[in-house]
Amino acid sequence: MDLFLLCAGLMRNSKSLLLVLWMMGSACIQVPDLEPGALPDAGSQDSRPVTVSWLSPEAGNSTNGTLRVSVEVTGPTPDRVELLVDGTPVGLLSASHSLNWETWSLPEGPHVLAVRATRNSQVFTSPERTVTVDRTLPRxxxxxxxxxxxxxxxxxxxxxxxxxxxxxxxxxxxxxxxxxxxxxxxxxxxxxxxxxxxxxxxxxxxxxxxxxxxxxxxxxxxxxxxxxxxxxxxxxxxxPSYLLVGEPLRAGSPDASLIDRASLRIGGDSRPLVAWAQHGGVHVRRWNGDAWEYLGGPLKSGATNTLAVWNSALQIDAEGRPLVAWFEYFESGISQFHARRWNGTAWESLGTFLNSSLAGGHISWMGFSSGTQQAPVVAWEEGNDSQHQFVLRQWDGSAWVAKAGPLPLVGTVTYPGFDLDAAGQPVFTFRERDSQGVNVGRVVRWNGSAWQDISAGLGGLPSARVFHPDGSLLVGVSVRVDGSWRPVIKRWNGSAWLIVGGPVDSAPSTHERTLHGIVVDAQGLLTALFIEVRTQPATSSMVGQARQWTGDRWEDVSGTLRPAPGMWKKELPSLALSPDREPIIAWIEGTDPTLGTSESALHVHRVNH
Structure with a gap:
């Protein structure tokens, strides 16, 4: 039988089809391989879905330029895969289903991305993914x-x-x-x-x-x-080495706030007090732990012809009450001394005003001390055309009486100061320019009946003084050491001057250094403040540093006390010691004097730690 006819005949009988295929093997027609799920009819479409899964970018990603877009596609091969940004096609993905997308044309902010795959007439889309275009620099x-x-x-x-x-x-x-x-x-x-x-x-x-x-x-x-x-x-x-205690202190407008001197003490409540003269009055403020509060209003005599109020000084009496003294200057050239005591609620006058004891005398300096257990004592420097001297007056409870005889002076005096010993006897230290124009260091003490000069052997120029609890006199002097002016403290033992531990500073400087403050704590240990006058940089007229005597050496309390940037330390500082032995320093700070302005303020500093 013809093989074709045999096959054809058998195929007309569907029940015989499997038998024929088994017998004929490959001799019958070839049946094409079909993809899984495909229909056997010629020309049918694959209806399986195409799945698009994100590889990059991650959700919530940010970009400032090119963004790598990559997806995984599973299922039948799509005809086209494209990136949609905010619903708009922006580019086709490569055969590997990736695209380097340039974002420069898009505005900054969040944008919604999706990848769309198309196969014949079917469309398959990935989940949406938000990315942020960000070209703004962080700050x-x-x-x-x-x-x-x-x-x-x-x-x-x-x-x-x-x-x-x-x-x-x-x-x-x-x-x-x-x-x-x-x-x-x-x-x-x-x-x-x-x-x-x-x-x-x-x-x-x-x-x-x-x-x-x-x-x-x-x-x-x-x-x-x-x-x-x-x-x-x-x-x-x-x-810095020091921080401000509260805000800078001034009275009146900053553009006319010249302050020429400030005074600092620790009150009976262990809190700092400061006094300064400005704008025709003396201002006293006390630190209450949070801010500076006024003790009463500005102090002045009330005279109508006062030209200036100046040279205020602050002290604490034996009962812990603040005392303040100042001078008022008049057109006639006369200066008047005034003093007040704080009674807890107001300032009460200590007697009537005092004038220079010299006819036509002019007062150029004033100091104020209450010693340890003494009644207040005031000293001033006065002079006229023929005389020049120091004068002392003590408050006896009702009037100011002579404390000692006048101390005659010969030449120009700088760095004047005085203190009282345990018996209430005064001592003056100062520098005096002799007839040859040379500064000479002077220490002169009242022995109860006359002034005794104990300057011999001092070997330096004095600028500060204090009495030790053991009764000995300590004087801060500037001495020449290997060509540099360095601060030292010398002790008078009754017959000679002995240096206390060598120079107070740790190393020499090219700038002159001067001690301007010595305080003694209850244990008899010293804290000294020296200042250094600097000509460079121009914005640092003075700096200061405090050091403490441990009993066998001088040690830093902190680093250098400097002015704020663009400011100057003016005049001389005032030093006090807190109950925990930390130095408190009051110093006037102002604008660069070369600018021609008079702005200044009182700064009270504490150690930064």
Missing amino acids: MTSQTPANAAFLVPAGMAIHATFSEPLRASSVSTQSIQLTVDSAPFSADVSLSGDGRALTISPHTPLPVDSQVAVTIDAAVTDLAGNSMDATSRDWRWTI
């Missing part, structure tokens, strides 16, 4: 300490916040560095969970009297890869 929105801050407390936490989250992987001790005086300083760097807050934790306390900086590298970026704004990469501040 600091707050800093602690503030950038360029000058009065930063030691130990202040270092924090910064940012306008947007930073990429955590970009923040490290290599990309963010802490330096002190330009040298690296070991610290930990951490970023908050939301990426917006930075904390820097030094491994050891930052030193005072130093310049601190945080440098942020360009490698620090936001989530979109934008580097930190250049204005936020440089963050620096100063940790």
Whole structure:
């Protein structure tokens, strides 16, 4: 039988079809392989779905430029795969189903992405995924300490916040560095969970009297890869040796606030008090723990023809009550001395005013002391055309009486000062210019009936003095040591001057240094303040440093007390000691005198720790 006819006949009987196929093997017609799920009819479409799954970017991603888009496609091969941005096609994906999408033409902000696959007339779309186009540089929105801050407390936490989250992987001790005086300083760097807050934790306390900086590298970026704004990469501040106690003190408008002298004492309540003359009155303020409060109103005599109120001085009497004294200057050239005592609610007058004891005398300096248990004593320097002298008056409870005879003076006097010993006997220290124009150091003591000059062997120029609890007199002098003027303290033992531990400063300087304040604590240990006059830089007229005598050596209390940037330390400081043996310093600070302005304020400083 013809093979074709046999096959055809059998195929007309569908029940015999499997038998024929088994017998004929490959001799019958070939049946094409079909894809799984395909229909056997010629020309039918594959109805299986195409699945599009995201590989990149991740949900919530940010970009500032080219974004890598990649998907995984499963199921029948689509005819076309394209990227939709906010519902609009922007590009076809490659055969590997990826695309480098340039975002430069899109506005900043969130955009919705989807990938659409098309096969014949069927459309398959991925889930939507939002990405943010961000070309804005991140910046600091707050800093602690503030950038360029000058009065930063030691130990202040270092924090910064940012306008947007930073990429955590970009923040490290290599990309963010802490330096002190330009040298690296070991610290930990951490970023908050939301990426917006930075904390820097030094491994050891930052030193005072130093310049601190945080440098942020360009490698620090936001989530979109934008580097930190250049204005936020440089963050620096100063940790001074001393901080202000409260606000700067002045009376009246700042543009006419000339202050020529200030006085500082610790009251019976262990809190600082300050006094200064300004705008025709004497101002006394007391620190209440939170702010400076006035003790009464401005003090003055009330005379209508007063030209100026000046040279105020503050003291504390044996009962812990504040005393204040000042001079008023008149057109006639006469100066009047006035004194008041605070009774707890108001200022009460201590007698009537005093004038120069010399006919036509002019008063150029005044000092005020109450000693340890003594009634108040005032001293002043007066002179006319023929005489020049120191005068002392003591309050006896009802009037000011002569304390000692006048101390005659010969030449021009600088750095005058006095104190009282345990018996109430005064001693003067000063520098006097002799007939040859040479400054000579003078220490003169009242022995009860006459003035005794004990200057011989002092070997320097005095500028401060104090009586030790053991009764010995201590005098701060400037002496020449290997060509430099250095501050030392010398003790009078009754017959000779003995140096206390060598120079107060730790090393010589090219600038002249002068002691201007010595205080003694209850244990008899000394705290001394020396000042240094600097001609460079021009904005630092004076600086100061306090050191303490431990019994066998001088040690730093803190670093150098400097003026604020662009300001000058003016006149001479006033030193007191807090109950915990820390120095409190009052100093007038003002604008650069070369600018021709008179703005100044009284600054009270405490140690920064």
